[in-house]
Amino acid sequence: MADDRDRDSTEVAVAEFHKKIKEAFEVFDHESNNTVDVREVGTIIRSLGCCPSEGELHDLIAEVEEEEPTGYIRFEKFLPVMTEVLLERRYRPIPEDILLRAFEVLDPAKRGFLSKDELIKYMTEEGEPFSQEEMEEMLSAAIDPESNSIHYKDYITMMVIDEN
Amino acid sequence: MGSGTSTQHHFAFQNAEKAFRAAALIQRWYRRYVARLEMRRRCTWSIFQSIEYAGQQDQVKLHNFFSYLVDHFTPSSHNERDFLNRIFTEERSPQASETQNCGDYDSIEVPDSYTGPRLSFPLLPDHATALVEAFRRKQRLHARYVLNLLHEARKHLVQLPNINQVSTCYSEEITVCGDLHGQLDDLIFIFYKNGLPSPERAYVFNGDFVDRGKDSVEILMVLFAFMLVYPKEFHLNRGNHEDHIVNLRYGFTKEVMHKYKIHGKKILKLLQDVFCWLPLATLVDEKVLILHGGVSDRTDLELLAKLDRHKIVSTMRYKTRKENKKQAEEKGNANQTGSAGRPSPWFLPQSRSLPSSPLRPSTHKAHRAGRSSSVPCGVPLDPKELSRRVRRSVDLELERCRQQAGFPAIKEKEEPSSSESEVDSDAEEQPQPTPEEWRQVVDILWSDPMAQEGCRANTVRGGGCYFGPNVTERLLQKYHLQFLIRSHECKPEGYEFCHSRKVLTIFSASNYYEVGSNRGAYVKLGPELTPHIMQFQANKATHTLTMRQRISRVEESALRALREKLFAHSSDILVEFKKHDKDETGLIALSDWAAAVESVLHLGLPWRMLRPQLVSSLTDNKLAYKSWLENLAKEKLSQQNIQSSLLETLYRNRSNLETIFRIIDSDHSGSISLDEFRHTWKLFSSHMNIDITDDCICDLARSIDFNKDGHIDINEFLEAFRLVEQSCSGGDVSDCPQVTNSSNRDCSSPGAH
Numbered sequence: 001m002a003d004d005r006d007r008d009s010t011e012v013a014v015a016e017f018h019k020k021i022k023e024a025f026e027v028f029d030h031e032s033n034n035t036v037d038v039r040e041v042g043t044i045i046r047s048l049g050c051c052p053s054e055g056e057l058h059d060l061i062a063e064v065e066e067e068e069p070t071g072y073i074r075f076e077k078f079l080p081v082m083t084e085v086l087l088e089r090r091y092r093p094i095p096e097d098i099l100l101r102a103f104e105v106l107d108p109a110k111r112g113f114l115s116k117d118e119l120i121k122y123m124t125e126e127g128e129p130f131s132q133e134e135m136e137e138m139l140s141a142a143i144d145p146e147s148n149s150i151h152y153k154d155y156i157t158m159m160v161i162d163e164n
Numbered sequence: 165m166g167s168g169t170s171t172q173h174h175f176a177f178q179n180a181e182k183a184f185r186a187a188a189l190i191q192r193w194y195r196r197y198v199a200r201l202e203m204r205r206r207c208t209w210s211i212f213q214s215i216e217y218a219g220q221q222d223q224v225k226l227h228n229f230f231s232y233l234v235d236h237f238t239p240s241s242h243n244e245r246d247f248l249n250r251i252f253t254e255e256r257s258p259q260a261s262e263t264q265n266c267g268d269y270d271s272i273e274v275p276d277s278y279t280g281p282r283l284s285f286p287l288l289p290d291h292a293t294a295l296v297e298a299f300r301r302k303q304r305l306h307a308r309y310v311l312n313l314l315h316e317a318r319k320h321l322v323q324l325p326n327i328n329q330v331s332t333c334y335s336e337e338i339t340v341c342g343d344l345h346g347q348l349d350d351l352i353f354i355f356y357k358n359g360l361p362s363p364e365r366a367y368v369f370n371g372d373f374v375d376r377g378k379d380s381v382e383i384l385m386v387l388f389a390f391m392l393v394y395p396k397e398f399h400l401n402r403g404n405h406e407d408h409i410v411n412l413r414y415g416f417t418k419e420v421m422h423k424y425k426i427h428g429k430k431i432l433k434l435l436q437d438v439f440c441w442l443p444l445a446t447l448v449d450e451k452v453l454i455l456h457g458g459v460s461d462r463t464d465l466e467l468l469a470k471l472d473r474h475k476i477v478s479t480m481r482y483k484t485r486k487e488n489k490k491q492a493e494e495k496g497n498a499n500q501t502g503s504a505g506r507p508s509p510w511f512l513p514q515s516r517s518l519p520s521s522p523l524r525p526s527t528h529k530a531h532r533a534g535r536s537s538s539v540p541c542g543v544p545l546d547p548k549e550l551s552r553r554v555r556r557s558v559d560l561e562l563e564r565c566r567q568q569a570g571f572p573a574i575k576e577k578e579e580p581s582s583s584e585s586e587v588d589s590d591a592e593e594q595p596q597p598t599p600e601e602w603r604q605v606v607d608i609l610w611s612d613p614m615a616q617e618g619c620r621a622n623t624v625r626g627g628g629c630y631f632g633p634n635v636t637e638r639l640l641q642k643y644h645l646q647f648l649i650r651s652h653e654c655k656p657e658g659y660e661f662c663h664s665r666k667v668l669t670i671f672s673a674s675n676y677y678e679v680g681s682n683r684g685a686y687v688k689l690g691p692e693l694t695p696h697i698m699q700f701q702a703n704k705a706t707h708t709l710t711m712r713q714r715i716s717r718v719e720e721s722a723l724r725a726l727r728e729k730l731f732a733h734s735s736d737i738l739v740e741f742k743k744h745d746k747d748e749t750g751l752i753a754l755s756d757w758a759a760a761v762e763s764v765l766h767l768g769l770p771w772r773m774l775r776p777q778l779v780s781s782l783t784d785n786k787l788a789y790k791s792w793l794e795n796l797a798k799e800k801l802s803q804q805n806i807q808s809s810l811l812e813t814l815y816r817n818r819s820n821l822e823t824i825f826r827i828i829d830s831d832h833s834g835s836i837s838l839d840e841f842r843h844t845w846k847l848f849s850s851h852m853n854i855d856i857t858d859d860c861i862c863d864l865a866r867s868i869d870f871n872k873d874g875h876i877d878i879n880e881f882l883e884a885f886r887l888v889e890q891s892c893s894g895g896d897v898s899d900c901p902q903v904t905n906s907s908n909r910d911c912s913s914p915g916a917h
Contacts (some may be wrong), residue, residue, distance in 0.1 A: 016755055023770040027206050031615035046199030047773070053192045094193045103185035108179075127188030138194060141710040159197060 010087075017086045018079065024048050025075055034137070038065065041073050048082065050091035054128040096160055103152035113149040134142040188797050205715045207773050209656060211676040211722040214767040215729060216654075217624045269311035272427065283309040283389075285316055292359060292389040299435060307427035307479045307916055314434045317388040320395060321441035326473050327647060328399050328446040328467065330366065332689065333788065338366040340454055342651030342658075342670040343403065346377025346419070350674055350684050353702040358686065361390045361398050370651045371403020371456035371609070372669065375414035377444035377673065381423055384435075402442035402473075403456040403651070404609040404627070404719045408432065410477045413823045419904060429832050444608060444779050451646040452693055458611030458667075459639050460620040460629045468604050475597040479606045479627060539560050612653055613667050633663040646693060658685025658699050680714035692737045711795040723777055728780075734817035736764045741789045751786040754779075811878045825878045835875040838866070 024044045028036040029045065036044065042057050043062070064077045085091065086160065106122055107114055114122075123130045123138065130138070142150045246824040274282070281298040283291055283305075295305070306315075334336060339358055344351055361367050369387055374380035390398045404410060411417045411432075420435075422426040445468070453465075597605075610628025618630040636648060647666045654676045660669045674684030683699045690696060730737065740760035744752050752760070757779070759773035779787055797812075824844055828836050836844075842862060 019755060019758075020772050023772050024203070027203065027210070027770050027773065033615070034591050042195075043202050045202035051192055051196045053188060054195070068721040093196065094189060099193055102186040102189040106190075122183065122187045123191060126184050127186075127191050130191060130265040134194075134198070137198070137711055141712055145276065 014083060014087070017083050020048060021079055021086075022075070026079060027073075035072040036075075036078075038069070038071055038073050041078070041085065045082065045085075048086065050085060051090040056091060077080045096156060098157055100153065103156070107152070112153065113147070113151045116148045116150070118151055119143075124157045124159050126143075201712060201715055203773060204719055207770055208715070208719045208722040210680075210769055211726050211767075211774075212681065213654075214769060215722075215725050218767065219792055260443050269315065270309045272308035272311070274306050274308050275469075276753060278306055280304055281309070282305055282306075283313060285312065287313075287316070287389055288390045289362075289393050290384070292393045296352065296355060296360075296386055297384065297849045299348060304423060305385055307384075307424050307431065309833055310381070310424070310431055311427065311434060313385060313388055313392075314431070314438055315450040316392055318390055318434070318438045318441055321438065322442070322474075324441075325442050325469065326444045326471065327469050328370070328449070329444045330399060330446055331450045332366075332449055332691070332693070334363070334366075334396065338363050338448060338544070338689045339686055340371050340649055340670060340689065342672045342684075343372035343654070344369070344377070344383055345372055345405070345673045345676070345703070346374055346380035346416070347673045347676075348379035348382050348386075349702040350672055350700075351383055353700055354672065354686055358688075358698065361394050363394065363397055368399045368401065368448075368454055370446075370649065370809060371401045372405045372651060373400075373403070373444075374416040375405045375411060377415075378419065380416045380419055381472070391760045397460075399446050400442055401454060401456055402609065403445055405481060406439040406442055407478045408439065412826045412891060413819065417826060417832065417903060421834060432832065436477065440477055442473075444468060444473055444605060447617075448689060449693060450644070452649060452689060453645050453647075454609045454649040455645070457607070457609045458613055458631055459635060459648070460607040460611055461630055461635050462604070463607055463637070463639060464604060465643055467601065468608065471597065471601040471604070474606070476602060476605050479602075541575075568651060583845055590788075600633055610652075613662050613669070615651075615662070631795065633666070636663045636666050647695075649695075651686065654682055655685075656682045658669040658683040659687065659697050668695060670697075678718045681718045681721075691776070719777070723774075726769075727778070727796055728815060729767075730761065732812055733764050734793050734797060734812050737761060738789070738793060740764055745789075750788055750847060751783065752789050753786055754782075757787055796861070822878070829878060835877045838874050838876065841876050 022049055025036060028044060030036075038061060041061055045052065045057065045060065060081065063072070063081050064073050066072075066077075089107075094137045103114070104110065105109070106118070119139070119142070120135060124132075125133055142155050144151060165364050176368060218502065233407070237602075270584060276577055279293055280303045281291075298305075304554050330338065341351075341353075341354060349913075357366050365459070367390070373383050373387060377383075387398075387400060391400060405414065405416070408417070417432060420432055424431055445453060447453055448749050535890050610625055612622060612625070612628070613636070614630040614632055617634045619629050619631050619635050622628045639645070640647065649668045649670060651670055651672075653660075653669055653671065654673070655669055655671050658671050658674065661667070662669070666686065670685055670687050671682075672684045672686055674682060682700045685697055685699045688696045688698065737760060740763055743759075744756035744760060745820055754772070758775070761771055768825075781791060821844075825836055826832075828844065
């Protein structure tokens, strides 16, 4: 009995996931032929609630790509893989407090801020480096022009409010 | 010893690793944030586009409404009959002599107090430049000069061929600009960035100069001025908005009447004529074809080059210019019977004779084989047939026309009767646009490219078609062209290539939907005719905003429009919700919410993606739908005494209502009588199956008649429900059209707008 109910609720969840995935996919399906440019897949996956690293993203793309990569991802391949990802709750988003601690790691002196240069250094030389475009975009919103620094606690709060 | 350094190293290594991981975490988080912003941006764009195109479908709905009237409404009194006549019989198109009159500007005096630009003809380049400068300083051109300029413009346009041939050997470069839609800032920016027109700097403006934006008049003045000053280098193509019927709906008519209260009507009449004389396309070096909308699988450039473009007054209704003469005669004859002369429903097809077969069988075969009727209006009706009916009552007349508006199959049967009267038709002197000619023009002014192969009717716009890459390819090959430049569609980057770069869409109205919504662009054709795109965004504010702020702002605007749409369909949506809530819990699952909303609105939007922005609170992952709908209503209910369902209906039909009002207001005074208002409502509510009593409408009408003179100012009416768009003088209600007596009121002092 309990098994049946579980199965039902999973089915319902799967059905709902399918609709969500389809919707997100269609936003980028410009030719209405159930394909999207591979370069947009990351956006689709992230907008569905996942937060993969670049490395994880590349692995995912490899799973959904054709054997001979065409530059396009087909929905038929994308759907089952993405459904699994959602069912397994993979690549969960990062909670605010963890994010704060990450910034604090980069600010061992506990000043409460990072200078613009420091931010640039970390974001473009460490981890999975930003492109110039990404860096510029982050700076435009994050840096306080008067102090030329990012007060990361405020920054996080602002971004999180914005999300909701 | 060793352990000290190795601990240090270990520590340092650990720190480095921690920093690496911390950075990676921040980057991961940030990339997700950006992705979500991007998704929001795309969804916002979909909202704007789907609402815009749904609005365009309104024209189709309007046509259906009138057809419905023909079917079901029997005027029960003389008043109603006359009223119907008013709706169905548009004021006749200007006669040649009348148009001459409109150009009669000499009698208009310009007062000494006028500080705006003064024009003398022939225009010199300095005048044109000075005009741009004057408009930049928010001055307004006096009606006399407007009429004078339009008159001169028409004289010039009349000499031009349908397809302008331009060569790059004379000017070093050609710049092509797309839709401007009354956004003067963009035009000024283009001239600033790219340089003013000159013998070395040719320009092509690809239609849609007017409507929507607030400076359509000024844009036209500048464009026509440069056209007169550099006739060989400055070229204009007609767009689907260079059309007086479209202008009724999309704001240009309103703008003219607002800026030129005394002479506005004259100006509009002259413009109607000028628009018909605009060339249909421009061909550069016989290799690059520039036209406003697109092409279809039937596009025939030879036919387009040969036809008399002046005959096509409006692509919205298939009516010709020379009818009025006959109409006037027959009106005289018919007066004795008391009928309203020869009512010719403006929205239904009618035409004079066609020397050759009016209803070519091949046309219909192609029609049925290829696609459904590409435009709401159909095929011509023989005039002799019509004249036989002159003495019939309005009802029968309309009944007849309704049949004409039917599908091709029906028309074929009528061929024999029409062809009988062909013999008489030869007596007609003036050639008229054939259905084929008309369709050709509609196709090039209204079509959009699509990714899929083939060619199908453009049901979204209600005119023209969607054409695929194979259609483009065939056309380019047939006429030995390199590529096509068109406009007509707003693009986020201001331009877009498609069909393997054989079609370029260029759109020059930046921030079209909202500040920050899109860039504008123009294209320069270099020596090998290679296109170089230049983008811009004519609003300083956007540059200081972060991507996040820009997207938020545009998104807000889109969501507002969407919420309004949701409100406008509250009743239907509630019905759908209840279907998903058989147990009457008052709650609905999100999945069902999305399905319900889409089934009512048909906007094809990603509702699940939009859900967080539209639905704020959930209980147990379910939505309490009644209160959600009530909240939507609360935003709109500015007047407590108005039924929410009435308000809903108004919102839902505002675009059509406004258009109908403006049609009724044939003298463009800006007001209609209470009676007319009531009649309109009665008709509308019967069509819409709305359960609103006549009394309620009467009360409403009376409450809006603020000065109790038995007339309703259209803008007052719309404003009463906050329906009027903020395009009228920056939203200043007091500036909305009032009847004035002073002749000096036709131009405002500098600064006032």
